[in-house]
Amino acid sequence: MATIVKSYEPTFWDRLYLPALAKGLAVTLKHFFRKKITIQYPDEKYVPPDGYRGLHRLNKYPDGKIRCVACEMCSAACPADCIHIIPGPSPWEDGKERFPVRFDIDLLRCIFCGFCEMACPEEAIELTEIYDFSNYTRDDLLIDKEGLLGVYELTKDTNYYSRPNAGQDSEALTSDKF
């Protein structure tokens, strides 16, 4: 059998409700005059906090070669299964022997968890702080290798995480040549 435990016995004034109503009205009125927190987007831009995870980019070495070696660790780590890579031998004589022929990310499926950048052994994929990349069609939100490298060109002056190897070129990092 259920027992009703009354923790609070309303007084006459409570039962009249009018004071409570007035209190409520006072609250909304207070907010009416408060400072508004809206950011007027195209005019003002939201500045994300450090560590914000936005659009991906594919990093390059200073000599212009793609860092990614198409090892597919990112796509294996991706919980949304939205990275699709087709690997192939790289076109460069020196440097890494493997590179992505195709590298597609389905931004519609991506949940921006950042697992891909954590999994990447080459520090090749990285999430930038770009958040406003909405588009009109689904197809436009499938970003390919050129797109990702384009994002890198846009944002290459920013280091989103500390990169110990940032200064070195690809040759110094490889031990073998194919």
Added chain:
Amino acid sequence: MDFLGFVIICVKVLVVFSATMLTVLMMVYAERRVSAFMQGRLGPNRVGPQGLLQPIADGIKFLMKEDIIPAEVNKPIYLLAPAMLLIPALMTFAVIPFGSTITLFGREVPLQVADLNVGILYILALTSIGVYGLVLAGWASNSKYSLIGGLRSSAQLISYELAMGLSVVSVILLAGSLKLNVIVEDQQGYLLSWNVFKQPVAFLIFLVAVYAETNRLPFDLTEAEQELVGGYHTEYSSMKFAMFFTAEYANMVTAAALTVTLFFGGWDVPLLNETSMGALGAILSVLSFILKTAFFLFLFIWVRWTFPRFRYDQLMKLGWKVMLPLALINIFVTGGYLTLTSLR
């Protein structure tokens, strides 16, 4: 009636009509801005200065939208319903005095479209007709949500019409007339001669009932989005939806004006005798009327964005078990008091 009288009437109708419509437009804008402000947002501020032209943009959007008539509706009634709601809403304003008297072309022109001797009854009658619009819209739409919405509104209106009517009775008792003009004149003089101070209980009952009558939160059970999608207007789109929308706001304007008339001295400016001040008095009286009405309109919005919706059984309980007895007691007390004083 001579020709000049006819012209004056026509001008008054035109003025009142366009003023009401203008207020409706402003209310649409105000509602969005005020609600945004109360929620820490900015609200529409892009169309025109401070977003003032937003209602026009909204109107254009409504006009351009596809006008969908669902397949299974009862077409004549479906088409008629919005008009049945809008027309009474606009007609109500006819008997409300919005200023004192001015002298035009050598005649006394009262600032009121029609001074009916059954003014109050006329208003009560029209608001009751308005509910047909809702019920028929709900029924004709052939949708369960619409139907429930329509049914709720009819039950709600009956419940609150009673309390409202009874609360008005005490005001009528004080003024001794059904004429709104007389009621306003009765409240002339000091601030304390306003009915709100003579009849605070009646005022509260009336206010609550008015929110219920206009289907505004916290009594918007008829269009409770969470349960009924859109209530009676679920199946309406485009301009027909806009008509419902306009009617709701027009009702609000009328209700605010009526509240002012019945309880806040109408166009009365306290401590001034407007009728004896000529044109200046008339302008002051109109201004005072507008200001008071504006406040009540603001109150409508304010309340909407403050209180949550009632549950249906709570609504009925409040109507029948609290408001109605309270209104009855109030009448007895007022009547008893009046009898006693007149006997003396």
Added chain:
Amino acid sequence: MPIVKIDDTDFTVEKGTSVLQAALANDIEIPHYCYHPALEIVGSCRMCLVKVEGMPKLQVSCNTFVGDVPSDKKIDGKYDMVVSTQDELVQQEQKNMLEFLLLNHPLDCPVCDQAGECDLQDYAFKYGNAHSRFEEDKRVRPNEYLGSQIVINHNRCILCSRCVRFTREISGSSELFVEARGYNSKISVLEEKPLDNLLAGNVADICPVGALLSTDYIHKNRIWNLDKQPSICQDCSVGCNVDVFHQKDQILRLTPRENHSVNKFFMCDKGRYGFHRFEEIERLTVPMIMSEGGFIETTWDEAIEKTVDELNGAGKGIAGIASPFHTNEANFMLGRLVNGNVGTLPPITSEEINYPSGFRISGDRSPNRHGMNDVCPSIVDDFASAVERKDIRFLYLLDDGIDRELNELWKGMLEKIDFVVVQSYAMTDVSKCADIVLPGQAPFEREGTITNDMGRVQWLRPSVTTKGESRPDWEIPMLIQSKHAGVEGLTDVSSVMNEMGKDFAAYSDITFFRLGDQGLPLNGKAEE
């Protein structure tokens, strides 16, 4: 028999079994590189160290054998040998060995095709240190082609010499050898004798790391993306067991699957790279009917209707061509359709190759001649004269799917027969002689049983889905036959096997379940 105790568990093993074999047979993992069950033991990688009671040093388990001990010398009065694979010393040594192996090993896993199936990766993760103390520069050597299909990445090689032993013992061609000694040693070939034998592909499989790579698969994909389907190679009558690695209906590589009754551990390169053949093929996916001047597409209903009409019209003058490239089930259904009146196309052959290890590449390029002969017992060799004699007017031809020149005799014969139905997956020369072409399955789409030339029935499993409107090979003759005879059709390949078992006693107890991964010898005919 000796009793050996490995980590608290007792096992009774054959005398002369190595500790490593005993452990592996009982699902106890001992890391190892140079040991391979098919190859001689060299004991060079030192990864398989274990502690043996009574021996002062750690022992390599691959080269330590269990023997009978006189009963008074038994340990605890019971055991012939007590082994610990978990001893602290063992663990320390495993760490040390891995550190040695990794001294010059590059951090290549992201670009290495072995990653994901690499013993070095696995053991380093499981038994090794997380870091290296080696601070000097690693030895770096360029990649080299050992043969046309095999590349070696010297940096990754751990010099286990499996590949060298393979070419000496299995292929017998001895191309590979370890060049130089010590720090300079590396796997090498002589310039005039590259690694180009027909078993070369296997070295990439047995290499425990990513040092030997097949150019066919290099940088193509990652192993964890692929689905693995155990199946049978269909390029010769040996019927090597294979794993087909495929992704999104595309086959990427074939690797041999262990089956001691057939191919043991290996397969030949003809079969290994054979699947590429089907990539270029112009695949038939809709039924086609011949009308003046060329083939036009039609629907299955119409095609079958037409075939049945012709079949009815031909009366007794019907015959079929069975194919040794098709499954037993397809051939059996064909035999049923044409009342056992069967012939077959000329065989496709090449030279039979035998390797010293016993590995054999058959000269018969068709996978199922044995099975075809079993389920179509009345096959006539001289089909052409049979056609003359019996006045054949309707011919149902199961096409091999191999593009070949038909000789004049066959051409003339096909021309003469009123109505020729060809069931094929490609527009071969044979299909072009048809009046109606019914699209069947390509080899890796088929399901059924095939019987190799030693009489072992094996389960052929589909690795990729059937393309377009093509239908299972056994289903097409079945549909026609059931419509023609007005009987209920069979619903799946198992029920065909069932029917087959009724007609041919040798196949009576064959089911997919009993066949499993390893297949079954035919009744009474088991070799071995």
